[in-house]
Amino acid sequence: MTVSITDVARAAGVSTSTVSRALRGRPGVSDEVRAQIATVAAQLGYTASRSASSLASGRTFTIGVIAPYIGRWFFGTVLDAAEKVFSAAGYDVLLYNLGTPETRKRFFTRLPVRKRVDAVLSLLIPDEEEAAALRSLEVPLASTVGGAREGFTVVGIDDHAGAASAVRHLVNLGHRRIGMISGASEPLHWTTPLARRRAYLDVLADAGIEHDPKLEADGGYTVEGGEQAMTELLAASRPPTAVFAQSDEMAMGALRALRRHRLRVPDDVSVVGFDDHELAEVIGLTTVAQPVTGQGAEAARLLLEQLDAPDAEPPGHVQMPIRLILRETTAPPSPRGPQ
Amino acid sequence: MTVSITDVARAAGVSTSTVSRALRGRPGVSDEVRAQIATVAAQLGYTASRSASSLASGRTFTIGVIAPYIGRWFFGTVLDAAEKVFSAAGYDVLLYNLGTPETRKRFFTRLPVRKRVDAVLSLLIPDEEEAAALRSLEVPLASTVGGAREGFTVVGIDDHAGAASAVRHLVNLGHRRIGMISGASEPLHWTTPLARRRAYLDVLADAGIEHDPKLEADGGYTVEGGEQAMTELLAASRPPTAVFAQSDEMAMGALRALRRHRLRVPDDVSVVGFDDHELAEVIGLTTVAQPVTGQGAEAARLLLEQLDAPDAEPPGHVQMPIRLILRETTAPPSPRGPQ
DNA sequence: CTGTTAGCGCATTCAG
DNA sequence: CTGAATGCGCTAACAG
Numbered sequence: 001m002t003v004s005i006t007d008v009a010r011a012a013g014v015s016t017s018t019v020s021r022a023l024r025g026r027p028g029v030s031d032e033v034r035a036q037i038a039t040v041a042a043q044l045g046y047t048a049s050r051s052a053s054s055l056a057s058g059r060t061f062t063i064g065v066i067a068p069y070i071g072r073w074f075f076g077t078v079l080d081a082a083e084k085v086f087s088a089a090g091y092d093v094l095l096y097n098l099g100t101p102e103t104r105k106r107f108f109t110r111l112p113v114r115k116r117v118d119a120v121l122s123l124l125i126p127d128e129e130e131a132a133a134l135r136s137l138e139v140p141l142a143s144t145v146g147g148a149r150e151g152f153t154v155v156g157i158d159d160h161a162g163a164a165s166a167v168r169h170l171v172n173l174g175h176r177r178i179g180m181i182s183g184a185s186e187p188l189h190w191t192t193p194l195a196r197r198r199a200y201l202d203v204l205a206d207a208g209i210e211h212d213p214k215l216e217a218d219g220g221y222t223v224e225g226g227e228q229a230m231t232e233l234l235a236a237s238r239p240p241t242a243v244f245a246q247s248d249e250m251a252m253g254a255l256r257a258l259r260r261h262r263l264r265v266p267d268d269v270s271v272v273g274f275d276d277h278e279l280a281e282v283i284g285l286t287t288v289a290q291p292v293t294g295q296g297a298e299a300a301r302l303l304l305e306q307l308d309a310p311d312a313e314p315p316g317h318v319q320m321p322i323r324l325i326l327r328e329t330t331a332p333p334s335p336r337g338p339q
Numbered sequence: 340m341t342v343s344i345t346d347v348a349r350a351a352g353v354s355t356s357t358v359s360r361a362l363r364g365r366p367g368v369s370d371e372v373r374a375q376i377a378t379v380a381a382q383l384g385y386t387a388s389r390s391a392s393s394l395a396s397g398r399t400f401t402i403g404v405i406a407p408y409i410g411r412w413f414f415g416t417v418l419d420a421a422e423k424v425f426s427a428a429g430y431d432v433l434l435y436n437l438g439t440p441e442t443r444k445r446f447f448t449r450l451p452v453r454k455r456v457d458a459v460l461s462l463l464i465p466d467e468e469e470a471a472a473l474r475s476l477e478v479p480l481a482s483t484v485g486g487a488r489e490g491f492t493v494v495g496i497d498d499h500a501g502a503a504s505a506v507r508h509l510v511n512l513g514h515r516r517i518g519m520i521s522g523a524s525e526p527l528h529w530t531t532p533l534a535r536r537r538a539y540l541d542v543l544a545d546a547g548i549e550h551d552p553k554l555e556a557d558g559g560y561t562v563e564g565g566e567q568a569m570t571e572l573l574a575a576s577r578p579p580t581a582v583f584a585q586s587d588e589m590a591m592g593a594l595r596a597l598r599r600h601r602l603r604v605p606d607d608v609s610v611v612g613f614d615d616h617e618l619a620e621v622i623g624l625t626t627v628a629q630p631v632t633g634q635g636a637e638a639a640r641l642l643l644e645q646l647d648a649p650d651a652e653p654p655g656h657v658q659m660p661i662r663l664i665l666r667e668t669t670a671p672p673s674p675r676g677p678q
Numbered sequence: 679c680t681g682t683t684a685g686c687g688c689a690t691t692c693a694g
Numbered sequence: 695c696t697g698a699a700t701g702c703g704c705t706a707a708c709a710g
Contacts, residue, residue, distance in 0.1 A: 002454065004687060015697045020689060028695060045475075049454040051399070052687030054390040055702045062433075070422065071617075076415035083409065083436040092451060094401075095434045097422040112431060115341060115388040115703090136384075223621055252621045278410075279618055282562055282591045343703055354681045359705060367679060391703035394686045454687090 003044045012040040023048065050092075063303065064117035066096045066107065068124040072221075073249070073277050074292055075123050078144050081296030082121055089304050091118070098124060108133045119303045122152070125190055140306035140314065142299045146191050148317040153306070155299040155318045159192055162288040162322040163199035163244070166272040169286070169324055170242040171207045174332045175270065178204065179215040179240030181229040181250045196246045196274070215240050219250035226253025234261055241333040242270035248277035248287055255283065255329070266331035276325060284328035291320050342383045351379040362387065389431075402642065403456035405435045405446065407463040411560075412588070412616050413631060414462050417483050420635030421460055428643050430457070437463060447472045458642045461491070464529055479645035479653065481638045485530050487656040492645070494638040494657045498531055501627040501661040502538035502583070505611040508625070508663055509581040510546045513671045514609065517543065518554040518579030520568040520589045535585045535613070554579050558589035565592025573600055580672040581609035587616035587626055594622065594668070605670035615664060623667035630659050 009016040014033065022029045022037040029037075054060040063086050067075045083093050094117055098104040108130045113120060119139050125146035126134060134141055135151045142153040170178050180200050183193035197216075204211050214236045217229035226245055230253065233240055245251035251273030255265060263269055273280060276289030298318065306314050348355040353372065361368045361376040368376075393399040402425050408414045422432050433456060437443040447469050452459060458478050464485035465473060473480055474490045481492040509517050519539050522532035536555075543550050553575050556568035565584055569592065572579055584590035590612030594604060602608050612619060615628030637657065645653050 005689095006687080016688075017690080017698080018696060021696090024689090026689095030695060033695085047450055047453045049394070049687055050451075051390045051394040051454065052702090053689070055388070055394055055704085056687075056689040058689095058702080060390065065434075069419065070409075071412070071416040071419035073410070073412070073415075076412075077410040079434075080408065080410035080436060080438075083434060084438070084442075087436065087442060092455075093434045093436075095404075095418075095422060095432045097419060097426065097432075099419075099423070103423075103426060111386055112389075114386040115390065116431075223617065252618060256621050278562065279591060282595050283622070345703080355704075356682080356706080357680060360680090363705090369679060372679085388703055391686090392705070394688090395703075395705040397686080397705095 003046050005046070005048065008037065008041050008044060008046050011044060012037045060116055060118050061090060062092045062094050062117045063300075064094045064096065064113040064120040066098055066120065066122050066124060068104075069099055070095070070097050074247075074275060077278075077292045078123055078296035078299075081293040082144075082300040085297050085300035085304070091304070111137065113137065118307055121299055121303060125192070140303050140310075142303045144295045144299045147195075153299070153302050153314050153316065153318070155295050155302065155320060157290045157295075157320050157322050159195035160199040160202075162274065162290065163196035163246070164203050165322070165324045166244050166274065166288050167200050167203040169326075169330065170244065170270060170272060171203060171209070173242070173270065173330060175240075175242040176209055176333075177212070177215065177238060177240045177242070178209070179217070179233045179243040181217055181219040181226055181233075181243060181245040181254060183219065183221045183246045183250070193246055200244060219245065219247075219253065221247050221250060223249050223253040223256070226250030227257045228253070230254035230257035231261075234258075234263075240269065242330070243272070245271065245273050248273035248275040248280050248285060251285055251287070251329075252277075252279075252283065255285075265329050267334055270330040270333070272330055280325075281327070286327045286330040287325055288322055289325050290322050295320055342385045344385070344387065347376065347380050347383055347385050350383060351376045359387075399455055399457050400429060401431045401433050401456045402639075403433045403435065403452040403459045405437055405459065405461050405463060407443075408438055409434070409436050413586075413614060416617075416631045417462055417635035417638075420632040421483075421639040424636050424639035424643070430643070450476065452476065457646055460638055460642060464531070479642050479649075481642045483634045483638045486534075492638070492641050492653050492655065492657070494634050494641065494659060496629045496634075496659050496661050498534035499538040499541075501613060501629065502535035502585070503542050504661070504663045505583050505613065505627050506539050506542040508665075508669065509583065509609060509611060510542060510548070512581070512609065512669060514579075514581040515548055515672075516551075516554065516577060516579045516581070517548070518556070518572045518582040520556055520558040520565055520572075520582060520584040520593060522558065522560045522585045522589070532585055539583060558584065558586075558592065560586050560589060562588050562592040562595070565589030566596045567592070569593035569596035570600075573597075573602075579608065581669070582611070584610065584612050587612035587614040587619050587624060590624055590626065590668075591616075591618075591622065594624075604668050606673055609669040609672070611669055619664075620666070625666045625669040626664055627661055628664050629661050634659055 005016045005019050009019045019037055022034040069075050086093050098107050120141050122143040141151055144155050148154055217232045219225035219229040245254055251271050254271055258265055273285050273287035276287050280287050344355045344358050348358045358376055361373040406414045425432050437446050459480050461482040483494050487493055556571045558564035558568040584593055590610050593610055597604055612624050612626035615626050619626050
């Protein structure tokens with residue numbers, strides 16, 4: 001039924017080892033024979049069985065990618081970019097969507113990628129135990145999120161600097177009551193929201209603005225969460241005149257809440273997001289842009305580099321540039337005061 | 340180094356076949372021995388090599404998913420949903436991003452999934468040659484896009500009915516000059532935009548409205564494309580009072596163009612989209628909703644069903660429900676006329 | 679219920 | 695430059 005290397009060898013009148021060498025471009029085959037074999041293989045529609053060749057060689061030509069979500073813009077975009085780099089180099093991508101605690105736990109205990117991938121790209125921040133499990137695979141590891149981590153090549157951004165630039169922008173515009181909608185604070189090892197919050201506090205302190213805990217709300221990184229969080233902030237006795245949302249999706253939720261409350265943006269309330277979501281421009285959202293596609297591609301590239309040169313010292317942490325993009329959702333506070 | 344089935348067998352004092360049977364839950368092993376083996380395997384941190392077991396059994400427990408994009412909302416969402424179903428059933432997902440003509444061509448000529456997957460889910464519409472290539476894999480095939488197709492289980496929507504409901508809505512509001520921003524018309528086998536256009540023409544004809552080719556523009560399924568297309572439409576001598584965009588992303592681009600032209604929505608121009616993108620609600624976009632998550636999950640489920648019962652006749656075409664969602668971007672035409 | 683024996687399809691020694 | 699032999703780790707008959 002399905003054509004194997006033996007069929008090609010027989011049809012070409014050579015041995016299977018010659019076929020193997022010829023097709024993979026290894027030395028030790030005359031150009032003549034090589035061309036002949038290529039022709040025969042094409043005719044027969046031969047493709048080497050990945051299972052068999054990985055079993056024999058130990059290499060899988062497959063990269064495992066683990067992510068907490070796929071449908072969400074940031075992750076889909078990183079994945080898209082990384083996949084292109086991998087496939088261009090002849091690697092396949094094995095995808096694991098680890099959104100729920102159960103799937104996540106099952107993945108790390110059973111480690112289905114063991115002996116199945118040549119490297120792993122993580123789009124989620126593993127806790128210490130999970131990181132150890134990944135290291136036990138003994139393959140190159142990379143990540144596009146979180147801070148530096150032993151055994152991983154992390155291609156990230158300076159979350160503190162990014163968040164600081166957003167909040168400082170609001171301060172410079174003259175805002176004093178600045179709220180924040182933060183990302184999920186639940187998994188403690190998820191350092192991103194912590195770093196961004198730290199920046200928020202630091203900038204306020206620098207500006208001599210007293211921190212008001214009532215001006216903080218959790219938006220869980222979703223549009224709905226952002227909407228709820230904004231609603232909470234508006235319910236305060238003295239609502240903010242400006243809000244820093246830790247992600248564009250939450251910022252969009254905030255915009256919706258403001259619209260429902262008949263508040264104008266930026267006249268009544270200013271809003272800054274974080275990410276530069278593909279629709280941020282459509283909406284006119286002021287935000288901190290991070291090179292999402294670039295992060296995915298760069299992480300993939302660095303992983304391939306390690307695969308090519310296993311002995312070289314892998315880079316630990318690569319910082320990608322960020323920049324504040326001013327659009328239409330921020331302005332000086334209304335002279336009439338909040339509301 | 341890495342622990343194999345032989346190590347487990349030796350440690351448990353049984354043969355490798357018993358270990359194999361025990362760990363895969365096959366009959367013919369006493370509960371006692373099975374439990375013992377499970378313990379030993381866990382202690383040693385044993386995971387069966389997928390390469391070896393697929394080579395031996397012919398089954399890969401892997402599903403190939405091919406998509407034209409991943410970062411774009413529709414595809415990311417379908418993929419997310421499908422992956423969850425597959426992984427819950429113990430299957431891994433091999434992802435192929437076939438966005439460019441080159442990657443696409445390479446995939447279909449080399450067919451890297453051959454002997455590597457137990458089934459294929461396609462998020463793109465293959466042309467006849469590509470479909471034949473997939474059929475040659477001799478594994479169950481499913482798709483979430485396009486119309487019925489031989490050898491495929493297609494979980495789609497009634498594009499004609501969906502588009503018709505959108506255009507009819509505009510007609511019912513009293514619009515006579517109704518424009519359309521269509522999806523990429525380039526690959527001829529891409530039937531979706533054709534079906535939606537057909538519906539547009541049909542509804543206009545039904546309403547006794549003469550079709551004006553100047554009221555159609557191509558938006559290539561992107562936000563930027565939608566913006567450009569809308570700009571073109573506005574440049575017409577008699578611009579439309581309402582526009583049907585074949586995707587929400589193009590509708591969002593249209594909204595942006597309208598804003599730039601200082602036209603109010605829906606007062607000056609009404610806009611309807613298609614998809615119910617996650618941000619459509621945030622923007623208040625009237626649109627035709629399709630159950631994207633449901634389509635991905637259902638297609639995955641049907642594929643697994645075929646894997647479980649290879650002899651059963653696979654369903655050819657499953658129609659998922661659609662519905663028009665009225666929000667804030669559509670209203671009767673302004674009594675003052677266009678502009 | 680359990681062990682023995684053969685491959686699955688290929689890459690890689692080692693000879694020639 | 696080429697072919698013959700060996701084994702990667704596992705599953706699937708086949709015996710017992």
